[in-house]
Amino acid sequence: MTSRIPVGISACLIGENVRFDGGHKCLAFAMDDLAPFVAFTAVCPEMAIGLPAPRPALRLVQNLHGHIALRNSKEGSTIDHTASMEAFAGQRVRQLAELCGYVVCAKSPSCGMEWVRVYASQGVQKTGVGLFTRVLQEQMPWLPVEEDGRLQDPQLRENFVARVFTLWEFNQLMRRPLTRGGLMAFHRRYKLLLLEHSQPEYWQIGPFVANMDRWPSLEAFALTYRDRLMALLRHPATRCNHTNVLMHAQGYFYLYLTRAQRSELTGLIDSYRRGLQQLLAPITLLKHYMAEYLDAWLAQQRYFEPYPEALRLRYGH
Known part of the structure; x- marks a missing residue:
């Protein structure tokens, strides 16, 4: 590795005072362990659309038609930030194509990856995804994304970091003149690592790589391979597979x-x-x-x- 790996992160997780209460949620693993190896791109979507810190808390609200909006959490508030957040997210994510991973703030209506509270007429359900993170995952489905809370789990932490370093090496390969030999060599280096994560998908991706020469576009093959590679690595490694x-x-x-x-x-x-x-x-x-x-x-x-x-x-x- 000749330079640090580009990784996105919610700005509050690196200690920036950007939360609704004017504070932060500094993530020790990011700052103490990952920082020597990565170059963080910090984003606070709520500050980016012009909201101050401190500010009224936001929440996801679902209407009768199922549409989810980002609104001020004060009861009865009609202040809606959905359009501005979605516009910002679409524009900002297009600038993040070089990232090899992203760490988001859990439970945030802007950044949460899962189980975000959604307020609806039938009650509160923890089924939401933060608006910014939803756009990020839609536009870059291959990107390793994890929440600060989930990174406290040793296996999830190891899985996330392994995916980040794998994507970094793949992206380095894509920056050089692309060759079938280079892609084959990359896949060979990762065979045992893939077997650690999913035996069924390991046996499926092998024939896919072997048929590389049937693709009219080597770049199209490489991008499809990237998607399959990163999807395979999302499977948690198991003791049985390691054995x-x-x-x-x-x-x-x-x-x-x-x-x-x-x-x-x-x-x-x-x-x-x-x-x-x-x-x-x-x-x-x-x-x-x-x-x-x-x-x-x-x-x-x-x-x-x-x-x-x-x-x-x-x-x-």
Whole structure:
């Protein structure tokens, strides 16, 4: 990585005092852990459409026809910000094509990704998506998007970061003269990482890549591949899938290891499968053997280093 990865973020999450109450929701993971590796583009949609801080709180309101509007939350208020928010979101998202991820503020009627309160005649339902984030996801469906609250979950955090770094490498590939060989090499590097997330989709995307030469446009293929790649990686990695990947990698060293070494590695993988060991334990031993008995295909697999080790994301798996 030659430069920091472009990632969007709700401005309140980097400590800017832009919330309706004049405060912020600084996200420690973003500022302490991610910041050394990414370049944040901070956006506060509500400030961007001209609202002050502090300001009256906003909420999503659904009318009898099902249309959802962004309004001041004061009971009976008719002040509507829907048109201005949607216009801003459409224009701003078009400027964010280079982003490799986005962290949004949970529960916000502008930025929330899920479970945002929607006020309707039949009561309040947590079924909404913030207006800005809805436009973001509609225009860039491949983009990794996560909420600050969900990033407290170790598995969701690891999944988000892995997707961000994957998209970054793919975007770097797209900036160079695009070749079939380059795309094939990219896919080869990610095979074990994809297997970690979804075995059914892993077996589907392989034939898709193999038929690359049937596409009249290599760029059209690459963009479709990107969408399928990022959709596959949205599936949470499972202990079962990790175990399959570890056992697959183990097979590369069968002829080199002594019976005792094979037994030790097999036992470590099984201990991980049963939840008695962290993922880092069998991976560390496999990486030790990879250094001693070099295999070119295995050595290039992003599975073993999908992001900088300094992020310590697999320590708790």
